[in-house]
Amino acid sequence: xHEILFRGKRFDNSRWVYGYLSFIYVDGKNQDGFIYTNxxxxxxxxxxxxxxxxxxxxxxxxxxxxxxxxxxxxxDIMKFCDDDGEESYxxxxxxxxxxxxxxxxxxxxxxDKFFCNMSAVAGNIFxxxxxxxxx
Numbered sequence: 001x002h003e004i005l006f007r008g009k010r011f012d013n014s015r016w017v018y019g020y021l022s023f024i025y026v027d028g029k030n031q032d033g034f035i036y037t038n039x040x041x042x043x044x045x046x047x048x049x050x051x052x053x054x055x056x057x058x059x060x061x062x063x064x065x066x067x068x069x070x071x072x073x074x075x076d077i078m079k080f081c082d083d084d085g086e087e088s089y090x091x092x093x094x095x096x097x098x099x100x101x102x103x104x105x106x107x108x109x110x111x112d113k114f115f116c117n118m119s120a121v122a123g124n125i126f127x128x129x130x131x132x133x134x135x
Contacts, residue, residue, distance in 0.1 A: 002063030008042050008053030014048040017051045019044040030068045062099045070121045077131045
């Protein structure tokens with residue numbers, strides 16, 4: 001069993017907060033269900049406070065760590081070095097009931113311990129989109 005942990009960027013200052021996802025703001029209801037706003041709330045055990053975070057930045061801990069012992073979260077970008085020293089970057093996403101690694105070419109593979117042991121967290125899609133060829 002792995003630790004249940006979330007992170008999100010604070011609404012007020014864009015800093016990352018880690019803890020429990022405690023609330024997602026809803027603004028009314030339509031015929032298909034709830035209409036979500038752009039805010040959620042994460043409770044930080046570190047300082048025993050709840051913080052409003054941007055909903056789109058909320059990501060869950062995968063339960064796995066990279067080769068340096070860094071926790072891997074949804075939306076992280078991993079750097080993988082092959083035997084020839086060539087670097088590749090991959091995005092971590094939840095996809096069809098499993099954690100996946102999505103390459104720059106769009107190929108999707110399962111996130112596993114082998115990949116984690118050969119890779120390092122290089123950033124995330126919000127702070128470092130350029131690692132994936134983005135802006």
